[in-house]
Amino acid sequence: MNERFEKPGRLSVAPMMKRTDRHFRVFIRGLTRKTLLYTEMRSINAVLHGDREKLLGFSPVEHPIALQLGGDDPETAAEAAKIAADWGYDEVNLNVGCPSERVQKGNFGARLMLDPERVARCVAAMASAVSIPVTVKHRIGVDGHDDYDFMSSFVDRVADAGGQRFIVHARKAWLDGLSPKENRTVPPLRYDAVYRLKAERPELCIDINGGITTLAQALDHLEQVDGAMIGRAAYDDPYLFAHADSLVFTALGESVSPELGGEPPRGPGITRKEALRAFLPYLEEWLAKGVPLHRLSSHFVHLFKGQPGTTLWKRVLADKAARVGAGLEVIEEAMAQVGEGT
Numbered sequence: 001m002n003e004r005f006e007k008p009g010r011l012s013v014a015p016m017m018k019r020t021d022r023h024f025r026v027f028i029r030g031l032t033r034k035t036l037l038y039t040e041m042r043s044i045n046a047v048l049h050g051d052r053e054k055l056l057g058f059s060p061v062e063h064p065i066a067l068q069l070g071g072d073d074p075e076t077a078a079e080a081a082k083i084a085a086d087w088g089y090d091e092v093n094l095n096v097g098c099p100s101e102r103v104q105k106g107n108f109g110a111r112l113m114l115d116p117e118r119v120a121r122c123v124a125a126m127a128s129a130v131s132i133p134v135t136v137k138h139r140i141g142v143d144g145h146d147d148y149d150f151m152s153s154f155v156d157r158v159a160d161a162g163g164q165r166f167i168v169h170a171r172k173a174w175l176d177g178l179s180p181k182e183n184r185t186v187p188p189l190r191y192d193a194v195y196r197l198k199a200e201r202p203e204l205c206i207d208i209n210g211g212i213t214t215l216a217q218a219l220d221h222l223e224q225v226d227g228a229m230i231g232r233a234a235y236d237d238p239y240l241f242a243h244a245d246s247l248v249f250t251a252l253g254e255s256v257s258p259e260l261g262g263e264p265p266r267g268p269g270i271t272r273k274e275a276l277r278a279f280l281p282y283l284e285e286w287l288a289k290g291v292p293l294h295r296l297s298s299h300f301v302h303l304f305k306g307q308p309g310t311t312l313w314k315r316v317l318a319d320k321a322a323r324v325g326a327g328l329e330v331i332e333e334a335m336a337q338v339g340e341g342t
């Protein structure tokens with residue numbers, strides 16, 4: 001197994017549709033070299049039959065990066081995992097946590113927790129097709145199946161099949177009656193169930209997800225589990241990752257890893273503006289490829305969260321980034337509204 005993923009104390013950015021696209025990931029990478037980045041979910045059928053460059057393309061700087069797949073067919077899951085590995089992904093993850101109707105219609109996502117045999121067959125097929133880690137992101141339960149034993153027997157069955165790491169969103173999902181958004185807020189968080197899973201199965205890698213909004217909270221979880229995954233807060237307050245390398249990874253005694261070219265982890269010294277300035281050449285490159293500015297700038301609109309001038313910064317972006325031909329001058333104008341930002 002790739003040893004990067006065996007180390008304890010991992011921090012990751014969650015897979016999020018329409019958010020964790022390649023541009024957002026590169027932006028986050030400018031703040032943290034070590035945090036594992038997940039893609040948006042890609043359906044297995046799309047990976048097999050769609051435009052792969054569009055669906056799977058990423059920049060080398062994004063490593064370590066995990067592709068999340070959605071699907072329920074072992075044979076095609078294995079094919080998609082192989083494609084992911086050949087494409088250079090560091091991990092392939094199966095989505096067993098999404099409750100959206102569209103995903104349920106395809107019989108994947110959270111609904112699959114009701115069919116551990118199928119998940120086990122998918123994971124076994126994927127694990128035998130690739131040498132990168134095969135991981136599963138799931139909930140603590142679905143609908144009325146929300147007792148600890150339901151989740152732990154799901155995990156045991158999938159671990160037997162070769163699942164190496166489980167990322168547990170510490171809420172159950174209601175398959176009927178709640179929207180995906182409500183399914184991220186209404187069912188209560190039950191971190192205790194995830195801690196217990198790790199305590200009783202120390203040999204498994206268990207990451208926790210759900211409701212983590214600060215690195216301090218992530219560090220608290222890392223006392224109990226192997227990894228902490230941050231979703232919405234990564235988008236709503238990306239600068240928190242400026243402290244990730246120093247606070248989370250080095251605090252846990254990781255040395256500078258050779259796969260990062262021997263470069264030290266990013267220190268907490270980088271300012272918000274420095275992070276943005278460092279991102280400008282990337283923006284320029286993609287603007288030149290015809291990507292409209294607002295599709296790129298939407299990913300860092302919250303960079304100055306809580307800073308003086310942030311309302312004006314956002315207003316300039318909202319007013320001007322969507323205009324035809326908008327370029328870096330809009331970013332410069334927006335940046336002039338805010339301070340350096342530490």
Ligand SMILES: Cc1cc2nc3c(=O)[nH]c(=O)nc-3n(C[C@H](O)[C@H](O)[C@H](O)COP(=O)(O)O)c2cc1C
Nearest residue numbers: 014015016017040041095169210211212230231232
């Ligand atoms: C806009 C949005 C899109 C999401 N898309 C996915 C997805 O593609 N795959 C997935 O497993 N989870 C998805 N999620 C769920 C997150 O990965 C995460 O489990 C959830 O937001 C809880 O973590 P948080 O409280 O840190 O946000 C999405 C969440 C949001 C807000």
